[in-house]
Amino acid sequence: xxxxxxxxxxxxxxxxxxxxxxxxxxxxxxxxxxxxxxxxxxxxxxxxxxxxxxxxxxxxxxxxxxxxxxxxxxxxxxxxxxxxxxxxxxxxxxxxxxxxxxxxxxxxxxxxxxxxxxxxxxxxxxxxxxxxxxxxxxxxxxxxxxxxxxxxxxxxxxxxxxxxxxxxxxxxxxxxxxxxxxxxxxxxxxxxxxxxxxxxxxxxxxxxxxxxxxxxxxxxxxxxxxxxxxxxxxxxxxxxxxxxxxxxxxxxxxxxxxxxxxxxxxxxxxxxxxxxxxxxx
Numbered sequence: 001x002x003x004x005x006x007x008x009x010x011x012x013x014x015x016x017x018x019x020x021x022x023x024x025x026x027x028x029x030x031x032x033x034x035x036x037x038x039x040x041x042x043x044x045x046x047x048x049x050x051x052x053x054x055x056x057x058x059x060x061x062x063x064x065x066x067x068x069x070x071x072x073x074x075x076x077x078x079x080x081x082x083x084x085x086x087x088x089x090x091x092x093x094x095x096x097x098x099x100x101x102x103x104x105x106x107x108x109x110x111x112x113x114x115x116x117x118x119x120x121x122x123x124x125x126x127x128x129x130x131x132x133x134x135x136x137x138x139x140x141x142x143x144x145x146x147x148x149x150x151x152x153x154x155x156x157x158x159x160x161x162x163x164x165x166x167x168x169x170x171x172x173x174x175x176x177x178x179x180x181x182x183x184x185x186x187x188x189x190x191x192x193x194x195x196x197x198x199x200x201x202x203x204x205x206x207x208x209x210x211x212x213x214x215x216x217x218x219x220x221x222x223x224x225x226x227x228x229x230x231x232x233x234x235x236x237x238x239x240x241x242x243x244x245x246x247x248x249x250x251x252x253x254x255x256x257x258x259x260x261x262x263x264x265x266x267x268x269x270x271x272x273x274x275x276x277x278x279x280x281x
Contacts, residue, residue, distance in 0.1 A: 031158020
């Protein structure tokens with residue numbers, strides 16, 4: 001068993017950017033007025049990071065039978081981590097994240113965090129049995145970063161506050177598309193373990209096409225922040241983001257689509273961060 005394998009269970013390439021998205025959203029929602037809340041914001045970010053990392057570890061523990069067929073390179077099926085160890089790690093991170101988040105921010109923040117935490121836990125337990133609700137659950141959980149951050153910030157004010165709604169819309173559409181693509185990817189292993197395919201997996205070509213259009217629609221929504229408060233750094237980088245989205249929509253295989261969708265997420269995060277660093281509020 002290797003320590004690095006247990007770190008891999010936490011998906012740092014996903015969990016860290018998602019947690020930092022929370023931080024950036026709080027910054028946007030508060031109009032850059034952060035002097036009195038930075039310590040609490042970093043504690044809340046850490047709590048969310050622990051929750052997300054724990055949820056990923058628990059997901060791998062729950063889906064080990066599927067991964068043995070569809071993703072044998074992952075730590076548990078590869079024999080680099082144990083299912084029990086992944087469960088203990090995931091639950092420990094989840095509990096610590098909930099506990100830490102319960103003592104930061106305004107009074108309205110912990111209940112929203114608890115709701116997100118329970119959503120993650122329930123998704124890990126029942127994701128393969130949610131039917132048409134599976135993609136909705138993923139999209140809602142990912143988009144929940146925005147109401148979570150706005151609740152922590154005590155509302156949304158300032159010149160960039162109006163950008164948060166289109167960013168949340170983009171997140172929802174992109175997350176929904178990404179989950180469609182992952183279902184298409186997992187159709188063989190799901191059929192072998194469960195004995196049937198879900199509604200997406202019965203028509204992979206159709207839903208691959210739908211995912212492509214959702215990626216394009218999400219990218220189109222990203223134009224709105226350029227008129228609602230974002231400035232030149234964001235505007236200058238937006239054509240690159242749109243080009244990546246078009247590329248993702250045009251490629252025919254789900255794997256490059258997923259990679260390009262992740263690249264789009266990273267690019268938007270970098271541009272929105274640089275834009276506020278350079279121009280402020």
